[in-house]
Amino acid sequence: MKRTMIHPLAVRAAHWINAFAMTCMLMSGWAIYNASPILPFQFPAWMTLGGWLGGAIAWHLAAMWLLVANGLLYLLYGIASGHFRREFLPIRTSELLRDTGRALALRLPHEVGRYNTVQRFAYVVVLLLGVLVVASGLAIWKPVQLAWLAGLFGGFDFARKVHFAAMAGIAGFIAIHLLLVFLVPRTLLPMVIGRARSSHRTAS
Secondary structure, three states, X not given: OOEEEOOOHHHHHHHHHHHHHHXXXXXXXXXXXXXXXXXXXXXXXXXXXXXXXHHHHHHHHHHHXXXXXXXXXXXXXXXXXXXXXXXXXXXXXXXXXHHHHHHHOOOOOOOOOOOOHHHHHHHHHHHHHHHHHHHHHHXXXXXOOOHHHHHHOOOHHHHHHHHHHHHHHHHHHHHXXXXXXXXXXXXXXXHHHOEEEOOOOOOO
8 A cells, every 4th residue: 555645744844843842841841830839749850951940941932932933834834724624623522522432442443644533622722722821921921011911811820820731731632642652653653754554635
């Protein structure tokens, strides 16, 4: 069976740039969190990036701008090419409940190059979390200059809690994503080379 294109270059590039940026943001964010914990625990030093608070903030901001730039380009591509419409929509409640039940029973089939309803829902949610984490991050970075934004989150302290919760949601998505790659390893190579042995239509 010949290999067909299922992940265009734009999608693959955005995926791997996001993977790098999010890793840097999570690890540097954990270092920043350790300087003033919200909950009664801290992250081990080996899980953090930056070495000290100033270094962690520098890493966090650099990774944030990379994430924002990459996200905007991916958003433009996704809308202009129809990628979002074809790959992530529609999300029907009945199909989501059905596929969620199958996933919990470990009976959800995975077809390389096609997203089931659970995957589509998860990707849409994590994209929205990405917007939320950037907005709340800007609010706590510049709470005076962006007082109107901080106000939308109920002030600095609550914006910080929203930021932490959104990052936790993204970290949870990443953990599940990596677990699924481990369980279905044939999905990894197509995200590197773009092609897979499949009779599926070309995605874009």
